[in-house]
């Protein structure tokens with residue numbers, strides 16, 4: 001086994017975590033820390049004290065340590081890890097604060113609001129010798145795993161497409177409406193990271209057109225068309241619109257992969273993948289190992305936390321480890337850069353080589 005690139009934590013006590021953020025997703029993370037046998041919810045921080053108190057009461061933990069001051073909480077609790085589930089613009093300060101104190105970080109996507117911040121954060125994890133992982137919850141979906149395994153049976157791939165059309169209005173987080181690039185810098189990371197997870201290919205360059213439909217409720221572009229050149233000659237074409245009423249796709253989009261032995265399609269979320277082989281070929285679709293739905297849990301977080309815990313305990317490299325995840329973030333920022341420039345741009349130029357070294 002290769003040695004861990006971060007300090008692991010041994011000892012019989014459960015790992016103690018502080019959750020930062022009590023908005024839409026924070027309570028789901030707090031619940032996971034309560035449910036996972038090897039973790040403990042050591043504290044919960046949010047700048048909005050009233051919201052934090054209300055969420056803790058709803059979760060049945062009104063007496064856990066709570067506060068609006070992250071420094072004070074980290075000084076008092078000295079946790080093993082922080083779960084960063086604040087808005088993206090706050091990720092940089094929170095993650096650097098934790099890593100600077102020698103505390104491991106499990107962060108919500110996107111890793112950071114800018115790529116320069118992301119690079120600084122990955123370097124800070126290296127300097128601190130601490131684990132820094134980004135939770136990409138789609139990677140743990142049994143149906144996505146089955147699609148990935150089906151695509152692997154197609155031989156050499158020529159193209160992968162993903163269409164994403166959702167009217168995200170009433171349930172959108174507050175920060176999204178004024179966010180400069182809601183689709184490309186908040187949502188698209190799931191689908192760009194999904195393309196990497198499904199094919200194992202690395203992004204090389206992208207041409208993207210992004211714009212805001214005149215009726216959009218977002219300030220920034222809600223619509224984008226991006227064509228990525230990936231390693232192995234693969235083209236990944238993404239079409240997305242987050243202000244699209246009618247004929248909604250799933251939250252993981254709808255996918256098609258074309259390879260030398262045939263094609264595979266997946267309608268996303270709870271649909272199973274299908275495959276159609278070329279003449280003379282026999283390929284079957286992989287079957288997802290389904291998990292019974294649980295309305296109280298947010299999909300993928302349990303598996304993501306389990307991977308983080310085993311990485312902290314025994315040093316296995318988790319999916320979403322920051323050196324790898326920064327490549328998915330680089331795809332998002334390269335798409336924005338291409339849209340602004342009106343020309344293709346390399347993705348690697350934006351990853352500073354950190355991803356390639358992982």
Ligand SMILES: NC(=O)c1ccc[n+]([C@@H]2O[C@H](COP(=O)([O-])OP(=O)(O)OC[C@H]3O[C@@H](n4cnc5c(N)ncnc54)[C@H](O)[C@@H]3O)[C@@H](O)[C@H]2O)c1
Pocket residue numbers: 020021022023024025026045046047048051085086087088090108109110135137173174175186
């Ligand atoms: N994986 C997924 O499917 C998924 C789904 C939703 C959100 N997210 C991600 O989770 C993160 C949070 O999203 P959300 O929907 O919960 O947002 P939200 O706006 O509903 O909640 C964010 C919370 O963080 C608090 N906050 C803001 N700045 C803070 C700071 N500096 N310190 C402490 N607390 C602070 C706010 O008061 C708010 O309560 C984002 O990165 C988002 O992209 C991921």
